[in-house]
Amino acid sequence: MKRNPDFNQLRTAFLCGEPDYVPLMELGIARNIKEAYLGKPVRTLQDEIEFSVEAGYDYIKLQPIIDMDPANVRNKSSLKTKISENQDRVWASEHDGIIKNRQDFDRYIWPKKEDISYERFEQIKPLLPDGMRVIGQYGDIFTMVWEMMGFENFSLMLYMDPELVSALFEKIGDLILSMYENMVDFDLVGALWYTDDIAYASGLMMSPDALREYFFPWLDKMGKIARDHNLPFMYHSDGMLWEVFDDIIKAGVNAVHPIEPMAMDIVEVKKKYKGKLCVMGNIDLGYTLTRGTPEETAEEVKERLRAVAPGGGYCLGSSNSVPDYVKPDNYRAMVETAKKFGNYPIDI
DSSP: OOOOOOHHHHHHHHTTOOOSBOOBOOSOBOHHHHHHHHTSOOOSHHHHHHHHHHHTOSEEEEOOBOOSOTTOOSOOGGGEEEEETTEEEEOOOSSOOSOOSHHHHHHSOOOOGGGOBOHHHHHHTTTOOTTOEEEEEEEOHHHHHHHHHOHHHHHHHHHHOHHHHHHHHHHHHHHHHHHHHHHTTSTTEEEEEEEOOOEETTEESSOHHHHHHHTHHHHHHHHHHHHHTTOOEEEEOOSOOGGGHHHHHHTTOOEEEOOOTTTOOHHHHHHHHTTTOEEEEEEOTTTHHHHSOHHHHHHHHHHHHHHHOTTSOEEEEESSOBOTTSOHHHHHHHHHHHHHHOBSSOOO
């Protein structure tokens, strides 16, 4: 089933309204899944656009390009798992990182703002079809801080050397904030998306007070950029966010992703924050998309459409992203079922 891209439908959903249909939304989709759906290689921006149009997305997500390790000093080899001939899966260290003290911080060679590339935003301009807009996305201020320190060391430094923790947040936050300041200069950008996991399925990764001291001021600044340019602002974090939903809303976030099923009940989230937060995602990645059948996937999509879509403020997609180990037939069942049954008024 074909949908013509219409970013206004997506914007309406982001702002908690009821569009003509439930938009599709993903943080990322593995290349093999795109190629299986499209039936051809996906290598270029034009290929990406063709896939997005065929699958039924109203947007293309683009990131600025930055090298956070210009001196190539991080030891990544021990953190890689080979999953195919051309692809590694990288794991974050929970113990030691590259920056353990102030001396390490001072020695580290940091990228410069002028080294950040926005070339893909320029390249896509003549390729973008009518109705489609770009979502500008970057993230991981919190994640980069703890990964550079190692989570155990980061947790200790919160008490032993909070000035070092603050310095890292300031350095990384300032770089990433500059991306949002620059992405809004492209008139093809229709929304901003910040991504940064701050929670496990069982609770937050650090206390709400610590997040309010170190993390939320940066989310506030990005939210202000979005408001100043009349752009919807989206936020992604896995895990249980109940303790900080009010902080997320206060920062100007319009839509939250992906409402992880094992962490939160999406019906409860929508009921509590109806009109304040658009909810996105929630089709189970742990079983349905990876180990279930196309029939089970279709039934779960229908259930979400019945339970969450009425009244608007919902975008349908996976409960995180669509990695390479998702069954291609299940991905197809998810998007095709959404397109077939996701028109308002929902009547399944």
